[in-house]
Amino acid sequence: MTDARTEILARVREALAGSAVEPAPPSARRDLASVATPEVVDLFAERVADYRAVVERCGADDLEDRIAAALPAGQVIVPSGLSVRVADAIVDDGTLTAAELDRIAAVVTEARVGIAETGTIVLDHTPDQGRRAISLVPDTHICVVREDQVVPDVPDAIALLDPARPLTWISGPSATSDIELDRVEGVHGPRTLHVLITHPE
Amino acid sequence: MSGTFVGMPAFPTAAREALADSQLRHNLAHATGTIRAKRARVVAEVPDWEELRLAGAAVKERALLDLDTQLVRLEETLTANGATVHWARDAAEANAIVASIAKTHAAEEVVKVKSMVTQEIGLNEALAAEGIAAWETDLAELIVQLGDDLPSHILVPAIHRNRAEIREIFRSRMAAAGRPAPSDLTDEPAVLAAAAREHLREKFLRAKVGISGANFAVAETGTLVVVESEGNGRMCLTLPEVLVSVVGIEKVVSRWEDLDPLLRLLPRSSTGERMNPYTSTWSGIHAQEEGPSDGPQEVHVVLLDNGRTRALADEVGRQALRCIRCSACLNVCPVYERTGGHAYGSVYPGPIGAILNPLLKGVGHDDQTDSLPYASSLCGACFEVCPVRIDIPSVLVDLRAQVVDAHRGGVPKPEAAAMKGAAYVLGRSPRLSALERLTGLGMRFARRFGPTAWTGARDLPDAPGESFRAWWQRTDGGRKDDA
Numbered sequence: 001m002t003d004a005r006t007e008i009l010a011r012v013r014e015a016l017a018g019s020a021v022e023p024a025p026p027s028a029r030r031d032l033a034s035v036a037t038p039e040v041v042d043l044f045a046e047r048v049a050d051y052r053a054v055v056e057r058c059g060a061d062d063l064e065d066r067i068a069a070a071l072p073a074g075q076v077i078v079p080s081g082l083s084v085r086v087a088d089a090i091v092d093d094g095t096l097t098a099a100e101l102d103r104i105a106a107v108v109t110e111a112r113v114g115i116a117e118t119g120t121i122v123l124d125h126t127p128d129q130g131r132r133a134i135s136l137v138p139d140t141h142i143c144v145v146r147e148d149q150v151v152p153d154v155p156d157a158i159a160l161l162d163p164a165r166p167l168t169w170i171s172g173p174s175a176t177s178d179i180e181l182d183r184v185e186g187v188h189g190p191r192t193l194h195v196l197i198t199h200p201e
Numbered sequence: 202m203s204g205t206f207v208g209m210p211a212f213p214t215a216a217r218e219a220l221a222d223s224q225l226r227h228n229l230a231h232a233t234g235t236i237r238a239k240r241a242r243v244v245a246e247v248p249d250w251e252e253l254r255l256a257g258a259a260v261k262e263r264a265l266l267d268l269d270t271q272l273v274r275l276e277e278t279l280t281a282n283g284a285t286v287h288w289a290r291d292a293a294e295a296n297a298i299v300a301s302i303a304k305t306h307a308a309e310e311v312v313k314v315k316s317m318v319t320q321e322i323g324l325n326e327a328l329a330a331e332g333i334a335a336w337e338t339d340l341a342e343l344i345v346q347l348g349d350d351l352p353s354h355i356l357v358p359a360i361h362r363n364r365a366e367i368r369e370i371f372r373s374r375m376a377a378a379g380r381p382a383p384s385d386l387t388d389e390p391a392v393l394a395a396a397a398r399e400h401l402r403e404k405f406l407r408a409k410v411g412i413s414g415a416n417f418a419v420a421e422t423g424t425l426v427v428v429e430s431e432g433n434g435r436m437c438l439t440l441p442e443v444l445v446s447v448v449g450i451e452k453v454v455s456r457w458e459d460l461d462p463l464l465r466l467l468p469r470s471s472t473g474e475r476m477n478p479y480t481s482t483w484s485g486i487h488a489q490e491e492g493p494s495d496g497p498q499e500v501h502v503v504l505l506d507n508g509r510t511r512a513l514a515d516e517v518g519r520q521a522l523r524c525i526r527c528s529a530c531l532n533v534c535p536v537y538e539r540t541g542g543h544a545y546g547s548v549y550p551g552p553i554g555a556i557l558n559p560l561l562k563g564v565g566h567d568d569q570t571d572s573l574p575y576a577s578s579l580c581g582a583c584f585e586v587c588p589v590r591i592d593i594p595s596v597l598v599d600l601r602a603q604v605v606d607a608h609r610g611g612v613p614k615p616e617a618a619a620m621k622g623a624a625y626v627l628g629r630s631p632r633l634s635a636l637e638r639l640t641g642l643g644m645r646f647a648r649r650f651g652p653t654a655w656t657g658a659r660d661l662p663d664a665p666g667e668s669f670r671a672w673w674q675r676t677d678g679g680r681k682d683d684a
Contacts, residue, residue, distance in 0.1 A: 004288040004290045004294060007290060008290060008504070011506065011510035012269045012272070012510055013269050014510075014514070015510050015511075015513035015514035016266065016269070016513065019266065019516065047475065050475075051478070093491075093492065094493060098406045098440045102402070115476075118465075118475040119475060120476045127490075131492075132435070132439040132495055132496055133495075136436065137440075153465075154465050163424045163484055164422070166483045166495055167480075167481070167483075168435065168479065168481055169476070169479065169481075169482075170479060171474070171475070171476040171477065171478050171479075173478070174432040174478055175430050176340045176430055178339070178340040178357055178431075179340070179390040179394070180231060180390065181232045181239075181357060181360070184394045186394060186395070186398070187394050187398055187433070188338070188401065188431050188433045188435075188436055189432025189435060189479060190432075
């Protein structure tokens with residue numbers, strides 16, 4: 001008996017043999033945006049808020065205060081490479097278990113890319129964002145996005161992102177439409193998403 | 202454990218039962234109406250939607266026509282990324298692979314991301330037979346699993362249930378599966394979602410093995426993609442030590458940038474959102490500079506055929522393998538809206554199910570599958586909304602021909618006998634004249650004793666006293682006095 005791999009590949013080749021169909025050429029790539037215009041950042045803020053995330057815009061020097069004000073009661077965890085100071089935060093060293101993370105109220109991370117058209121934040125889990133579990137288990141996620149990280153649409157983001165990294169695309173807080181197709185915010189992921197969009201001074 | 206579709210009656214029988222359930226019809230009309238409006242709104246926002254559909258179809262088609270190369274490449278890149286790749290010819294092989302991985306880790310339970318392919322292969326039942334509990338973590342799948350029910354929609358498997366019914370299922374069934382529902386549970390969707398969060402959290406936190414499917418698999422980079430809403434996917438993909446993903450071989454796309462049209466098409470077509478709340482991508486095992494790896498330390502991918510190469514060999518039907526499981530075709534289908542998903546007797550209901558099931562299983566073997574290509578009025582709404590331009594009506598017509606061909610020889614079906622009779626009568630003018638004289642009598646006979654499946658819902662017309670041909674002959678086409 002041949003092994004499954006050999007047989008499946010043979011079946012695929014047999015199925016395609018004699019098929020004269022030529023695949024369509026790949027679609028033309030459109031020009032990708034290089035600089036985030038103010039309109040693009042405005043759209044990003046509007047679209048993120050559309051998902052009922054909390055959106056604030058502030059200057060970089062105001063960021064510490066805004067984060068402090070946004071934090072709920074309870075413990076907060078931050079990734080080791082976070083570039084802003086968060087008072088009394090636990091700095092993740094990768095050792096906390098999921099059950100321990102479950103007792104932490106909030107997490108503060110940065111992001112890799114913001115997508116204006118869809119109101120999406122993408123994390124690539126480098127040290128300014130931390131491993132995937134810390135931005136998942138705590139119930140409040142405070143995410144800092146710099147204006148120059150915002151791109152117009154999905155193709156721009158795909159071109160910037162590195163598939164070798166684990167990626168998490170976040171569009172608003174956790175939600176479901178499973179009951180009568182009504183959208184309800186807040187299931188398993190963080191129920192509060194607080195996005196701080198910062199501009200340089 | 203949820204039920205099974207095995208032994209379902211053919212579509213006309215199942216549909217008749219479903220049509221008699223007024224609660225079901227009310228739930229479906231409400232849900233499909235809501236989602237249609239949402240989809241239409243966000244699709245209208247995209248000026249180049251047609252171009253995007255063409256790009257999405259091209260990306261999938263290109264990978265399918267080069268599938269052997271793409272699969273070998275995917276295996277290479279996944280392996281280089283630290284994943285273990287398995288191949289499964291059919292459901293039994295795939296289930297055995299997953300069960301053996303779970304057993305290696307002495308897992309008595311696994312947590313599952315919503316996945317159509319694991320439903321298709323009956324993984325939960327297979328694991329249960331090995332003493333392993335498989336917990337569904339998507340809200341709708343949880344409702345179906347707790348209710349001992351069957352899924353009736355690709356995206357929202359519990360679409361046939363309303364909030365009051367869901368509350369009842371949670372109240373009576375949650376306790377047996379783990380944390381019970383709170384005593385003050387109401388039927389508010391937000392309250393029900395909160396109860397599911399509490400119920401499942403302990404399972405996420407202790408799970409050792411997670412099981413997923415994949416929406417897309419990128420050959421060039423060895424990346425799997427899961428698109429979801431609730432965060433249950435992120436939990437299952439991130440927290441367990443071991444992750445097993447069962448991936449149909451048609452999920453492969455060639456390049457990283459091929460995700461672009463697909464990630465824009467899928468959420469707008471599926472939940473009617475600009476983007477779904479969460480998309481996770483991972484490329485094997487993700488080691489960190491210090492500490493353990495980010496996410497699972499052991500990653501398996503099971504590449505599954507289970508009829509896909511059969512579908513690939515069908516030059517007309519092959520396009521069904523482009524399907525990205527958005528379920529837009531279900532929501533617009535006048536047949537689906539009235540009968541619901543159970544009548545299709547498969548985890549893939551609706552227009553896409555009506556072509557996918559016969560393509561995967563082959564026609565001419567069982568009446569249930571053979572009945573599906575007829576479960577359509579061929580109105581074409583499904584093709585119009587399909588984000589990857591699957592011409593479902595054309596495939597349906599082709600499959601109908603295949604079903605007829607498969608039944609040639611042996612005792613002919615009534616329809617085939619009627620067609621043969623018609624060919625005989627219409628072949629010679631005197632035969633037709635003779636039959637025309639008998640039409641009135643025949644109609645009266647049919648009305649009295651005829652097949653009730655037809656006359657039960659329709660009136661048979663009265664036969665005219667004289668046939669057109671007889672009138673023409675008598676009056677020379679109206680030139681003679683028409684007395």
